[in-house]
Amino acid sequence: MFFHVRMDVQLPPGLDAAPLLAQEKARAAELQRSGVWPGLWRVVGEYANISIFDVPTNDDLHEILSSLPLFPYMKIHVTPLATHPSKI
Amino acid sequence: MFFHVRMDVQLPPGLDAAPLLAQEKARAAELQRSGVWPGLWRVVGEYANISIFDVPTNDDLHEILSSLPLFPYMKIHVTPLATHPSKI
Amino acid sequence: MFFHVRMDVQLPPGLDAAPLLAQEKARAAELQRSGVWPGLWRVVGEYANISIFDVPTNDDLHEILSSLPLFPYMKIHVTPLATHPSKI
Amino acid sequence: MFFHVRMDVQLPPGLDAAPLLAQEKARAAELQRSGVWPGLWRVVGEYANISIFDVPTNDDLHEILSSLPLFPYMKIHVTPLATHPSKI
Amino acid sequence: MFFHVRMDVQLPPGLDAAPLLAQEKARAAELQRSGVWPGLWRVVGEYANISIFDVPTNDDLHEILSSLPLFPYMKIHVTPLATHPSKI
Amino acid sequence: MFFHVRMDVQLPPGLDAAPLLAQEKARAAELQRSGVWPGLWRVVGEYANISIFDVPTNDDLHEILSSLPLFPYMKIHVTPLATHPSKI
Amino acid sequence: MFFHVRMDVQLPPGLDAAPLLAQEKARAAELQRSGVWPGLWRVVGEYANISIFDVPTNDDLHEILSSLPLFPYMKIHVTPLATHPSKI
Amino acid sequence: MFFHVRMDVQLPPGLDAAPLLAQEKARAAELQRSGVWPGLWRVVGEYANISIFDVPTNDDLHEILSSLPLFPYMKIHVTPLATHPSKI
Amino acid sequence: MFFHVRMDVQLPPGLDAAPLLAQEKARAAELQRSGVWPGLWRVVGEYANISIFDVPTNDDLHEILSSLPLFPYMKIHVTPLATHPSKI
Amino acid sequence: MFFHVRMDVQLPPGLDAAPLLAQEKARAAELQRSGVWPGLWRVVGEYANISIFDVPTNDDLHEILSSLPLFPYMKIHVTPLATHPSKI
Numbered sequence: 001m002f003f004h005v006r007m008d009v010q011l012p013p014g015l016d017a018a019p020l021l022a023q024e025k026a027r028a029a030e031l032q033r034s035g036v037w038p039g040l041w042r043v044v045g046e047y048a049n050i051s052i053f054d055v056p057t058n059d060d061l062h063e064i065l066s067s068l069p070l071f072p073y074m075k076i077h078v079t080p081l082a083t084h085p086s087k088i
Numbered sequence: 089m090f091f092h093v094r095m096d097v098q099l100p101p102g103l104d105a106a107p108l109l110a111q112e113k114a115r116a117a118e119l120q121r122s123g124v125w126p127g128l129w130r131v132v133g134e135y136a137n138i139s140i141f142d143v144p145t146n147d148d149l150h151e152i153l154s155s156l157p158l159f160p161y162m163k164i165h166v167t168p169l170a171t172h173p174s175k176i
Numbered sequence: 177m178f179f180h181v182r183m184d185v186q187l188p189p190g191l192d193a194a195p196l197l198a199q200e201k202a203r204a205a206e207l208q209r210s211g212v213w214p215g216l217w218r219v220v221g222e223y224a225n226i227s228i229f230d231v232p233t234n235d236d237l238h239e240i241l242s243s244l245p246l247f248p249y250m251k252i253h254v255t256p257l258a259t260h261p262s263k264i
Numbered sequence: 265m266f267f268h269v270r271m272d273v274q275l276p277p278g279l280d281a282a283p284l285l286a287q288e289k290a291r292a293a294e295l296q297r298s299g300v301w302p303g304l305w306r307v308v309g310e311y312a313n314i315s316i317f318d319v320p321t322n323d324d325l326h327e328i329l330s331s332l333p334l335f336p337y338m339k340i341h342v343t344p345l346a347t348h349p350s351k352i
Numbered sequence: 353m354f355f356h357v358r359m360d361v362q363l364p365p366g367l368d369a370a371p372l373l374a375q376e377k378a379r380a381a382e383l384q385r386s387g388v389w390p391g392l393w394r395v396v397g398e399y400a401n402i403s404i405f406d407v408p409t410n411d412d413l414h415e416i417l418s419s420l421p422l423f424p425y426m427k428i429h430v431t432p433l434a435t436h437p438s439k440i
Numbered sequence: 441m442f443f444h445v446r447m448d449v450q451l452p453p454g455l456d457a458a459p460l461l462a463q464e465k466a467r468a469a470e471l472q473r474s475g476v477w478p479g480l481w482r483v484v485g486e487y488a489n490i491s492i493f494d495v496p497t498n499d500d501l502h503e504i505l506s507s508l509p510l511f512p513y514m515k516i517h518v519t520p521l522a523t524h525p526s527k528i
Numbered sequence: 529m530f531f532h533v534r535m536d537v538q539l540p541p542g543l544d545a546a547p548l549l550a551q552e553k554a555r556a557a558e559l560q561r562s563g564v565w566p567g568l569w570r571v572v573g574e575y576a577n578i579s580i581f582d583v584p585t586n587d588d589l590h591e592i593l594s595s596l597p598l599f600p601y602m603k604i605h606v607t608p609l610a611t612h613p614s615k616i
Numbered sequence: 617m618f619f620h621v622r623m624d625v626q627l628p629p630g631l632d633a634a635p636l637l638a639q640e641k642a643r644a645a646e647l648q649r650s651g652v653w654p655g656l657w658r659v660v661g662e663y664a665n666i667s668i669f670d671v672p673t674n675d676d677l678h679e680i681l682s683s684l685p686l687f688p689y690m691k692i693h694v695t696p697l698a699t700h701p702s703k704i
Numbered sequence: 705m706f707f708h709v710r711m712d713v714q715l716p717p718g719l720d721a722a723p724l725l726a727q728e729k730a731r732a733a734e735l736q737r738s739g740v741w742p743g744l745w746r747v748v749g750e751y752a753n754i755s756i757f758d759v760p761t762n763d764d765l766h767e768i769l770s771s772l773p774l775f776p777y778m779k780i781h782v783t784p785l786a787t788h789p790s791k792i
Numbered sequence: 793m794f795f796h797v798r799m800d801v802q803l804p805p806g807l808d809a810a811p812l813l814a815q816e817k818a819r820a821a822e823l824q825r826s827g828v829w830p831g832l833w834r835v836v837g838e839y840a841n842i843s844i845f846d847v848p849t850n851d852d853l854h855e856i857l858s859s860l861p862l863f864p865y866m867k868i869h870v871t872p873l874a875t876h877p878s879k880i
Contacts, residue, residue, distance in 0.1 A: 001234050002129055003256070004138050005309060012277055013804055028174040039127065039140070041090055041169035044850050045797060045857040045868040049172055050092050052127070058177050058308050062258035065309040076309040080179070080256050081129035082238035084137055086116040089850050091872070093661060100629055101188055132234050133181060133241040133252040146660050146793050150874035153661040164661040168795070168872050170854035178305055180314050189364055204350040215303065215316070217266055217345035220410050221357060221417040221428040225348055226268050228303070257305035260313055262292040265410050267432070269485060276453055322353050322484050326434035329485040340485040344355070344432050346414035354481055356490050365540055380526040391479065391492070393442055393521035396586050397533060397593040397604040401524055402444050404479070433481035436489055438468040441586050443608070445749060452717055498529050498748050502610035505749040516749040520531070520608050522590035530745055532754050541628055556790040567743065567756070569706055569785035572674050573621060573681040573692040577788055578708050580743070609745035612753055614732040617762050618833055619784070620842050644878040655831065655844070657794055657873035665876055666796050668831070674705050678786035696707070696784050697833035698766035700841055702820040709837060716805055762836050769837040780837040 001054065002081040003061055007074045008048040015073075023069040036064060052081075089142065090169040091149055095162045096136040103161075111157040124152060140169075177230065178257040179237055183250045184224040191249075199245040212240060228257075265318065266345040267325055271338045272312040279337075287333040300328060316345075353406065354433040355413055359426045360400040367425075375421040388416060404433075441494065442521040443501055447514045448488040455513075463509040476504060492521075529582065530609040531589055535602045536576040543601075551597040564592060580609075617670065618697040619677055623690045624664040631689075639685040652680060668697075705758065706785040707765055711778045712752040719777075727773040740768060756785075793846065794873040795853055799866045800840040807865075815861040828856060844873075 011017050031037040039052030055061045065076055099105050119125040127140030143149045153164055187193050207213040215228030231237045241252055275281050295301040303316030319325045329340055363369050383389040391404030407413045417428055451457050471477040479492030495501045505516055539545050559565040567580030583589045593604055627633050647653040655668030671677045681692055715721050735741040743756030759765045769780055803809050823829040831844030847853045857868055 003234075003308075004129070004131075025174045029176050032176045040172045040175045041092070042172040042854055043092075044168040044170050044795075044854045045870040047858075050167065050169065058179075058256045059258045061256070062306055062308045066311075078256055078309040079138065080132040080234045080237070080254055081138065082132050082235045084128045084130040086113045087128045088117050088120045091660075091850075130238055132179075132238045133254040135242075146795075146872045147874045149872070150658055150660045154663075166661040166872055168850045168853070168870055170851045180305070180307075201350045205352050208352045216348045216351045217268070218348040218414055219268075220344040220346050220355075220414045221430040223418075226343065226345065255314065256308040257314065258308050260304045260306040262289045263304045264293050264296045267410075267484075322355075322432045323434045325432070326482055326484045330487075342432055342485040344410045344413070344430055346411045356481070356483075377526045381528050384528045392524045392527045393444070394524040394590055395444075396520040396522050396531075396590045397606040399594075402519065402521065431490065432484040433490065434484045436480045436482040438465045439480045440469050440472045443586075443748075498531075498608045499610045501608070502746055502748045506751075518608055518749040520586045520589070520606055522587045532745070532747075553790045557792050560792045568788045568791045569708070570678055570788040571708075572619075572678045572784040572786050573694040575682075578783065578785065607754065608748040609754065610748050612744045612746040614729045615744045616733050616736045619762075620833070620835075641878045645880050648880045656876045656879045657796070658876040659796075660872040660874050666871065666873065674707075674784045675786045677784070694784055695842065696762045696765070696782055696836040697842065698763045698836050700832045700834040702817045703832045704821050704824045707836075766834055766836045770839075782837040 001056065003053045003055065004079040004081055005051045005053055005061075005065070005076060006043075006048065007051065007070075007076050008046070009070060009074050010047075011073050020069050020073075027067075027069060031064065036060075089144065091141045091143065092167040092169055093139045093141055093149075093153070094131075094136065094165050095139065095158075096134070096164075097158060097162050098135075099161050108157050108161075115155075115157060119152065124148075177232060179229045179231065180255040180257055181227045181229055181237075181241070182219075182224065182253050183227065183246075184222070184252075185246060185250050186223075187249050196245050203243075203245060207240065212236075265320065267317045267319065268343040268345055269315045269317055269325075269329070270307075270312065270341050271315065271334075272310070272340075273334060273338050274311075275337050284333050291331075291333060295328065300324075353408060355405045355407065356431040356433055357403045357405055357413075357417070358395075358400065358429050359403065359422075360398070360428075361422060361426050362399075363425050372421050372425075379419075379421060383416065388412075441496060443493045443495065444519040444521055445491045445493055445501075445505070446483075446488065446517050447491065447510075448486070448516075449510060449514050450487075451513050460509050467507075467509060471504065476500075529584060531581045531583065532607040532609055533579045533581055533589075533593070534571075534576065534605050535579065535598075536574070536604075537598060537602050538575075539601050548597050548601075555597060559592065564588075617672060619669045619671065620695040620697055621667045621669055621677075621681070622659075622664065622693050623667065623686075624662070624692075625686060625690050626663075627689050636685050643683075643685060647680065652676075705760065707757045707759065708783040708785055709755045709757055709765075709769070710747075710752065710781050711755065711774075712750070712780075713774060713778050714751075715777050724773050724777075731771075731773060735768065740764075793848065795845045795847065796871040796873055797843045797845055797853075797857070798835075798840065798869050799843065799862075800838070800868075801862060801866050802839075803865050812861050812865075819859075819861060823856065828852075 028037065036053055036055050037051060038054050041050050043050055053061055055064065061078065065071065116125065120128065124141055124143050125139060126142050129138050131138055141149055143152065149166065153159065204213065208216065212229055212231050213227060214230050217226050219226055229237055231240065237254065241247065292301065296304065300317055300319050301315060302318050305314050307314055317325055319328065329335065380389065384392065388405055388407050389403060390406050393402050395402055405413055407416065417423065468477065472480065476493055476495050477491060478494050481490050483490055493501055495504065501518065505511065556565065560568065564581055564583050565579060566582050569578050571578055581589055583592065593599065644653065648656065652669055652671050653667060654670050657666050659666055669677055671680065677694065681687065732741065736744065740757055740759050741755060742758050745754050747754055757765055759768065765782065769775065820829065824832065828845055828847050829843060830846050833842050835842055845853055847856065857863065
């Protein structure tokens with residue numbers, strides 16, 4: 001089941017972000033390898049991404065997003081997706 | 089080069105939409121087969137889609153979008169995408 | 177799996193709405209009896225409702241919403257919901 | 265009398281939130297058991313909830329919301345609900 | 353129980369509004385005399401009003417607003433009000 | 441001459457608000473007794489009020505609002521009101 | 529007493545606007561000569577004006593604006609102004 | 617003196633647009649040749665342009681924009697530009 | 705050449721604003737005496753002004769606004785104005 | 793390939809901005825000399841610029857923008873541009 005997710009990152013001034021960013025990168029790789037995060041792009045010019053997630057349930061998606069290391073520093077918006085009748 | 093595109097369809101009352109919709113479906117299939125329209129989903133509950141396009145230039149994308157049979161009846165918003173450093 | 181749905185109705189002037197409204201009411205009753213539409217309230221002062229749907233997948237929700245008799249005359253916005261940790 | 269309430273939590277950096285969160289959870293349980301808070305869901309991907317409250321008056325609702333332990337750290341929006349004519 | 357209501361009127365072109373406006377005026381007078389519509393002002397420069405309603409329940413308010421003769425031609429927004437602690 | 445005023449309070453963290461709130465309450469009582477602040481309600485669920493002021497001039501209203509003890513911590517929006525033709 | 533007013537004109541298609549525009553121009557001249565409409569500018573690139581009105585009361589302003597020949601075809605927004613302490 | 621201008625075109629249904637579009641194209645060419653319209657781009661996916669104008673005064677810009685053949689069918693927004701200190 | 709300018713002031717907590725405000729007042733007086741700042745009003749209820757500037761070029765306006773003592777603490781929006789055909 | 797970019801600068805209080813601004817100016821000059829930043833203007837009255845970039849790909853643009861010395865302190869919005877059919 002697909003979801004469209006946009007995440008905007010806002011790191012607070014003074015945060016030592018390096019360890020967090022390393023954890024986030026590792027977690028993102030793990031989630032991509034497991035198949036739940038098939039689409040991930042940077043929005044040009046912004047500290048933000050647009051992603052496609054493929055998960056069995058809403059609860060799974062919330063658990064994945066809310067346990068991302070950068071979750072406390074992101075504004076996230078989720079849009080549920082359905083099969084498009086013209087999709088081949 | 090990837091672009092995120094959202095299209096919201098607004099058919100005017102009284103339009104005989106059936107032929108147009110058939111053309112749109114055919115054109116969408118053609119574009120997907122050619123590889124330029126790799127992502128296409130319906131937004132749940134709305135007459136709208138969220139798409140990923142993969143085209144060589146901005147001009148190519150505008151030509152593709154503006155020649156869609158439903159173009160006169162769609163509100164379209166394009167967001168340019170870049171490679172995400174955490175993409176595997 | 178729960179979803180929050182807001183529907184705003186905009187009937188075009190000149191539409192003979194009575195048959196449509198009767199069909200909508202019948203379909204709403206049917207969906208409520210089947211258990212997929214557990215919450216349904218009128219927004220005070222507006223021709224709109226706020227609803228809770230309980231469906232297995234995003235595709236099910238889109239099929240239900242897009243086949244409502246009033247669908248062509250509604251602006252719909254869907255928000256996916258997850259289990260709240262403080263829910264008893 | 266039903267109300268739709270959305271609460272978005274924004275904890276200030278440096279706050280020792282644990283005791284507050286425990287109090288909030290306890291108070292939420294108490295309010296649910298008393299029947300005034302029949303609906304409570306997490307918005308997927310956000311530190312926010314969508315709730316249904318069932319209270320006798322506007323004053324009751326404001327007293328309940330404004331005495332929540334997290335009230336100083338939440339943006340709250342209330343929408344009054346009425347009986348829907350298609351509700352079975 | 354008080355509610356703040358803003359109503360913006362948009363009469364469709366070609367409507368013979370005179371009878372409707374007479375009915376609206378009569379109904380507004382009746383509701384004011386009954387005590388449920390204690391505040392009614394015109395927004396300067398706009399075909400809109402800001403009102404205070406005093407009704408026992410949300411359902412009463414929706415029934416009053418949705419049976420106004422101009423209801424099909426108004427955009428209405430309701431805000432529930434509570435007793436202010438500094439009100440004397 | 442009537443004005444609709446909405447005030448949203450945002451106290452900065454760390455402010456010792458108690459003396460300020462006592463002054464605000466006293467000033468609000470004084471203004472209500474003098475007749476210039478005939479309407480004052482709490483917006484349900486928010487640290488905000490909706491008010492009606494009755495003052496001779498715009499300058500009077502600005503002087504009143506800008507000398508409120510909480511003025512530096514409030515977002516205020518003023519809407520000028522006129523007599524409604526249906527007001528009895 | 530000064531007010532800032534922005535008026536955006538939207539003439540419906542098919543309207544014979546010439547007589548209306550002549551009346552509006554005559555009325556605008558009359559109001560300027562009387563001193564109540566001291567400021568009047570075109571917003572560059574838009575069919576809109578930004579104006580300053582000088583009237584004794586809110587009711588006077590509403591009567592002036594709502595009796596403009598183009599009133600049914602304008603979106604108007606009024607902002608009340610006060611004396612600025614740095615005005616010389 | 618430079619101005620940033622965005623124009624969004626909305627042709628009403630039923631308009632015979634071809635003659636108008638030919639006139640618009642001719643006028644745009646003339647204005648570009650005269651040097652007042654140095655920048656002109658299509659917004660990808662939209663029936664809109666982003667332009668740079670170079671004119672001596674605000675009045676000149678308004679006269680140019682409001683005499684474009686498509687002016688009645690465009691939503692135009694103008695942003696005044698100044699020399700940037702880092703411009704080489 | 706006229707411009708409409710709105711300035712919203714937001715002084716950061718802890719700033720010793722008194723010297724700055726005195727400088728701003730002196731500079732505003734100077735600019736008014738020179739004729740470039742013919743209109744200056746306080747927005748009722750807000751720490752904001754609406755102004756009319758009369759300057760030869762966009763660059764002049766930017767230089768004036770960006771050298772105001774309060775410039776770092778203001779959100780400024782500029783709208784270019786043209787001669788209105790109904791202005792007498 | 794052209795892109796429209798708007799950058800709004802927000803320097804945090806307490807930042808020693810001078811070195812950063814010098815680096816930004818140097819980098820902007822370098823990018824302009826290389827031909828990728830052909831358009832650069834100040835938005836009148838704001839600490840913001842409107843720019844035109846000419847780059848081969850989305851990735852190039854993101855790399856350029858995200859490596860600007862002021863990037864952490866800017867809100868950036870990118871709009872992809874295509875050739876306009878009326879461009880001469």
